[in-house]
Amino acid sequence: MATETAAPLSQTSQIVLAVAGTSVVLFFGYLVYGLVSCLRNAARLLTASSNGKGRSKSTKQQQAKAKGSDTDEPPAAAPSKERGPDLKTLIKAEKNASKKKGTTKEDLMATHELWVNTLKDHADTVHGLAWSRDGQLLATACEDMTLRIFDMSDVSSKNPKFKRVRTARIPLGVGFGDSPDAVAATLRGTPDALVALYQPMVKQPGEAPTYDAKWTVGNVHGKDTALAGGMASVPSDVAVGRRGYIVSLSAKKEGKVYDMQGRELAVFEPNALANHDLAVSPDGRFISAATFSSDVKIWEMKYTREGEFRGLIKAMGLTGHRSQVACVALSSDNCRAATASKDGMLKVWNIDVRYELSEDPKVVLSVPMPLAEGRVYQHLAFGPPGSDLLAASYEGTVHLINLKNGELLERILAHEAHITAIRWCPLPRKMAPEAGGAVAFVFATSSRDKREAGGETSRDWKLRDHHDRWVVLERC
Numbered sequence: 001m002a003t004e005t006a007a008p009l010s011q012t013s014q015i016v017l018a019v020a021g022t023s024v025v026l027f028f029g030y031l032v033y034g035l036v037s038c039l040r041n042a043a044r045l046l047t048a049s050s051n052g053k054g055r056s057k058s059t060k061q062q063q064a065k066a067k068g069s070d071t072d073e074p075p076a077a078a079p080s081k082e083r084g085p086d087l088k089t090l091i092k093a094e095k096n097a098s099k100k101k102g103t104t105k106e107d108l109m110a111t112h113e114l115w116v117n118t119l120k121d122h123a124d125t126v127h128g129l130a131w132s133r134d135g136q137l138l139a140t141a142c143e144d145m146t147l148r149i150f151d152m153s154d155v156s157s158k159n160p161k162f163k164r165v166r167t168a169r170i171p172l173g174v175g176f177g178d179s180p181d182a183v184a185a186t187l188r189g190t191p192d193a194l195v196a197l198y199q200p201m202v203k204q205p206g207e208a209p210t211y212d213a214k215w216t217v218g219n220v221h222g223k224d225t226a227l228a229g230g231m232a233s234v235p236s237d238v239a240v241g242r243r244g245y246i247v248s249l250s251a252k253k254e255g256k257v258y259d260m261q262g263r264e265l266a267v268f269e270p271n272a273l274a275n276h277d278l279a280v281s282p283d284g285r286f287i288s289a290a291t292f293s294s295d296v297k298i299w300e301m302k303y304t305r306e307g308e309f310r311g312l313i314k315a316m317g318l319t320g321h322r323s324q325v326a327c328v329a330l331s332s333d334n335c336r337a338a339t340a341s342k343d344g345m346l347k348v349w350n351i352d353v354r355y356e357l358s359e360d361p362k363v364v365l366s367v368p369m370p371l372a373e374g375r376v377y378q379h380l381a382f383g384p385p386g387s388d389l390l391a392a393s394y395e396g397t398v399h400l401i402n403l404k405n406g407e408l409l410e411r412i413l414a415h416e417a418h419i420t421a422i423r424w425c426p427l428p429r430k431m432a433p434e435a436g437g438a439v440a441f442v443f444a445t446s447s448r449d450k451r452e453a454g455g456e457t458s459r460d461w462k463l464r465d466h467h468d469r470w471v472v473l474e475r476c
Contacts, residue, residue: 173231
């Protein structure tokens with residue numbers, strides 16, 4: 001069998017094969033070179049990125065350092081891993097720091113030149129105040145369903161004695177009866193408002209007397225409730241032949257007058273959509289009400305020569321405001337009335353006129369109230385006889401105003417919260433020897449302040465006459 005011999009490749013074929021072999025080698029070479037180049041470029045990019053971040057961080061640190069040096073502030077401390085105090089702890093620390101510095105509002109009030117005393121024994125809002133005729137007692141009506149009768153023989157005493165009178169409902173006003181140990185009150189009720197008279201009674205021989213209701217009148221204002229602070233009492237005065245009475249004003253409709261035995265004497269109608277304030281002259285002759293109307297009505301209590309009640313008649317009206325009247329006050333000499341209206345004006349009237357002959361009261365002073373626009377005084381109280389002084393309140397501040405020219409003499413931050421009543425002591429009082437022993441007229445304010453040490457407060461303030469001008473006393 002013949003052996004076949006492969007024919008030799010032509011030169012062209014050898015060249016082609018050589019080129020093909022060379023191409024394969026070059027292909028794999030370039031592939032390896034490309035992979036190496038890619039890895040090298042990737043490494044270079046990673047290195048550049050890391051260096052860029054380092055440079056950026058270094059630049060920011062340098063800028064922050066430069067800024068800190070410009071403002072002379074120390075560099076920020078490194079954040080601590082320990083947790084700082086919570087908000088409650090910080091607030092408590094701030095309060096304690098304020099107390100140590102003596103910068104609380106209560107401290108500011110207690111350092112005012114007119115401040116005398118603060119009664120902190122109330123647990124809630126004090127709606128009403130009343131002084132006894134001799135100024136030795138101060139009664140309060142508190143939201144905690146308690147009347148309190150404070151012994152104010154020493155008005156500067158820090159711990160005055162007091163008696164508690166528990167009531168069946170929340171008292172909205174308080175006043176004294178014919179005897180100093182008897183107190184009258186209006187009690188909240190919707191719709192069944194009450195008027196009651198309390199006096200000490202001995203239930204068992206040998207026991208201490210306790211205060212109980214001598215009488216109670218229910219459903220005083222029908223479906224309407226009694227106005228907070230809209231109550232006053234006038235004790236009997238044998239010297240002038242006048243029987244005492246109690247008056248209660250409803251929140252929207254009528255007012256009613258009762259004698260000291262609980263018998264209804266009279267009803268008066270302000271005829272307005274809402275009642276804002278009640279004023280009774282200290283001797284009980286006049287009764288007035290500030291209402292939603294721009295006019296204020298004044299009624300007169302009439303008695304026989306024997307002192308028996310004869311009737312309640314409309315005596316006069318105060319016309320001149322352009323908006324509803326927020327509060328009213330009557331002077332102790334029955335010669336003046338003061339009104340504050342939402343028209344922004346405070347007016348003082350001469351009511352010593354012959355109204356039986358249709359003579360109208362005259363405006364003797366009309367001044368803008370020193371308050372922001374839209375705000376109005378909420379309580380007014382004439383000062384002692386001959387003082388030409390008026391006390392007015394807005395929120396927790398008391399203004400003392402000169403009635404001759406309307407000048408604001410004094411601004412007192414009396415309470416942190418809304419003032420509910422202002423009452424002048426009817427007689428001047430002598431301060432304690434440690435307070436200088438000066439004779440002063442005192443007025444009391446009540447509020448709904450929240451106190452850490454004992455609830456709501458009643459405060460006493462003082463003035464005295466010096467060269468025919470009312471000025472502040474030295475601090476007690």
